[in-house]
Amino acid sequence: DIQMTQSPSSLSASVGDRVTITCRASQGIRNDLGWYQQKPGKVPNRLIYAASTLHSGVPSRFSGSGFGTEFTLTISSLQPEDFATYYCVQHHSYPPFFGGGTRVEIK
Amino acid sequence: EVQLVESGGGLVQPGGSLRLSCAASGFTFSSYDMHWVRQGTGKGLEWVSGVGVDGDPYYPDSAQGRFIISRENAKNSVYLQMNSLRAGDTAVYYCVRSYGMDVWGQGTTVTVSS
Numbered sequence: 001d002i003q004m005t006q007s008p009s010s011l012s013a014s015v016g017d018r019v020t021i022t023c024r025a026s027q028g029i030r031n032d033l034g035w036y037q038q039k040p041g042k043v044p045n046r047l048i049y050a051a052s053t054l055h056s057g058v059p060s061r062f063s064g065s066g067f068g069t070e071f072t073l074t075i076s077s078l079q080p081e082d083f084a085t086y087y088c089v090q091h092h093s094y095p096p097f098f099g100g101g102t103r104v105e106i107k
Numbered sequence: 108e109v110q111l112v113e114s115g116g117g118l119v120q121p122g123g124s125l126r127l128s129c130a131a132s133g134f135t136f137s138s139y140d141m142h143w144v145r146q147g148t149g150k151g152l153e154w155v156s157g158v159g160v161d162g163d164p165y166y167p168d169s170a171q172g173r174f175i176i177s178r179e180n181a182k183n184s185v186y187l188q189m190n191s192l193r194a195g196d197t198a199v200y201y202c203v204r205s206y207g208m209d210v211w212g213q214g215t216t217v218t219v220s221s
Contacts, residue, residue, distance in 0.1 A: 001167075091206045096206070
């Protein structure tokens, strides 16, 4: 199975900050990776697919990069509505595996 | 509008069974593989099972034969039969479209407790 290690598990940031979250795959997954945002009590929403393609309607301050084993989600200027938990998931091979999540909190 | 609506969750005793259903609308259901993902309270996301367009099922090792996924294209529906339920299966269960997980239902809550 391909495992995903996500870091950090939590971070504190201020509105306007640049935030970076990383996911590392235990083996190469090409660009078969998605990023999701989940707010408390809500359904996860896809932000990015194919590692770097923005899902329809997602603000351009979100971006993704990476290929193979190292992937990054960047929020260029954190907004109040971005405080949430973020997950990566690999869908290169079964079973799909989610990272452990990164909780982004207000500093 | 693309929509997935889950049903069938509830309270069940350890060792019991439940059958979850997911009704899809707004897209050509038969053209997509479908999945179930769960989330325990305060925990992360965990893939539970998937079914291909041809009906082939996929499971993680942890399912250990307790869960059975199926689909019925004529009814635009996917099902998850869960047997020998344990406390650790307590979670919100989401129905999800495609391996790329682009569309999620609102979830149905399963509580396993005596």
